[in-house]
Amino acid sequence: xNIVYTLSNKSRKAxxxxxxxxxxxxxxxxxxxxxxxxKANKNDSLNDEEWRDELGSCTVDIAAGVRFWKGIVSCKFPxxxxxxxxxxxxxxxxxxxxxLYYQPEGSSEWKLLRCDTEYLFNRxxxxxxxxxxxxxxxxxxxxxxxx
Numbered sequence: 001x002n003i004v005y006t007l008s009n010k011s012r013k014a015x016x017x018x019x020x021x022x023x024x025x026x027x028x029x030x031x032x033x034x035x036x037x038x039k040a041n042k043n044d045s046l047n048d049e050e051w052r053d054e055l056g057s058c059t060v061d062i063a064a065g066v067r068f069w070k071g072i073v074s075c076k077f078p079x080x081x082x083x084x085x086x087x088x089x090x091x092x093x094x095x096x097x098x099x100l101y102y103q104p105e106g107s108s109e110w111k112l113l114r115c116d117t118e119y120l121f122n123r124x125x126x127x128x129x130x131x132x133x134x135x136x137x138x139x140x141x142x143x144x145x146x147x
Contacts, residue, residue, distance in 0.1 A: 001076070003055075003140065005100060007069045007113070009062045017104040019113075020057035021073050023142055025084070025096035026050040032112055032139075034094050040086050045093070047082035054078065055098065055142070075142075083147040092147075097139040 009015040024032065027039045027050060040048065056075035086093045101110040115137065 001074075003073045003075055003098070005071050005073070007060070007062060007066075007071065009064060009066045009069065012064050014064055015060060015062040015102075015104075017102060017107070018057055018059055019071065019073065020101050020103070020110070021055040021075055021098055022052055022101055023055050023077070023096050023098045024052040025094060026052065027094075032099050033097050038094055040093060044087050046085040046087060048084050049081075051079075051081065051096070053081075060102075077144060080146065081144070095141055095143070098142040099139050 003021055005019075007015070026033045027036045029035065042048065055077065056073045058071060058073050060069075060071060062069045081096070083092050084094055084096075085091065100113040102113050103110045
């Protein structure tokens, strides 16, 4: 499958490096997924593992000041995972989330890409509050067909 994304480069220098898509499920205070308080009781959960699977990556070279740049990443699941469930209500919980990370050329550090949501503060922005929230989050729900 493919993930299409749009980036903005508001800086004064080119954005050159690598973008990767990481499908992750973790319970840590400094997490991009979930906090420890969200974790179910171990006696009330199935398939309750944590993971950080890289689904795909691509290189980018975006000139300084570019407002909207569309990219595409070809992705595949490297490992078949089972859906996490709560036993008492038979409901999936803490679904893994896909994030985009950026590594500048010549660096070893990966940075979580954040959403550019300035336009959501426009008083005339159409749509419901829930639609605004959907656009404001910086992650994607990626659900395998096998679930």
